[in-house]
Amino acid sequence: MSEKELRRSMAVLPMGTVMKLTSLTARQIRYYDDCGLVKSKRTESNRRLYSLNNIDRILEVKDYLDEGMNIEQVKRVYEKQRRRLASKNSNQRQTVSDERVREYLRDDIMKAGGLYVDNDPQFKQGYL
DNA sequence: GTTCTGACA
DNA sequence: TGTCAGCA
Structure with a gap:
């Protein structure tokens, strides 16, 4: 895996950032997540963390739904x-x-x- | 202040 | 899906 791909797959973005990047509500993002459409990671305190690739996936799911x-x-x-x-x-x-x-x-x-x-x-x- | 789960007019 | 509650 290239260094670039590695970075894109690093889950470091919290919910608030994903909301801004996708223009979706936390409710929608969690829904996609719970349905297994995106593979987010979790912090020790159970906070969801997303990668750049996750963002792409979320946007794709949104398009399909639309x-x-x-x-x-x-x-x-x-x-x-x-x-x-x-x-x-x-x-x-x-x-x-x-x-x-x-x-x-x-x-x-x-x-x-x-x-x-x-x-x-x-x-x-x-x-x- | 931010995110999480569960629940519901 | 929105939104509110009650936690962490």
Whole structure:
């Protein structure tokens, strides 16, 4: 892992900072957190700590939700990515780069934003 | 002052 | 989701 990636993965931001950076309420951030959509760390006093990568994830979740998806559907998206990356790593002995990960993220965001229509059974079939 | 959990008109 | 309570 490069030094840059290491820093982006360091959980050092408290709730107040995340609220300012994402324009979300503490309630919403905790909700995403409790749903397992973001992997925050905790201080000795049980305070949540987030990394820069966590911020990106939170913003992504917000976008998905704004595009009409519910929490369960968002979870599906990340489960799919986890499986994809898992198979990638097992079939190839090379590590997936950060850039590659982002490529997958954009791909899913486009699919979600482009195909979703209220009560569209095809969408539910694809993500449920 | 800040964040946490739990609960609810 | 907002918001208030009661702690740490």
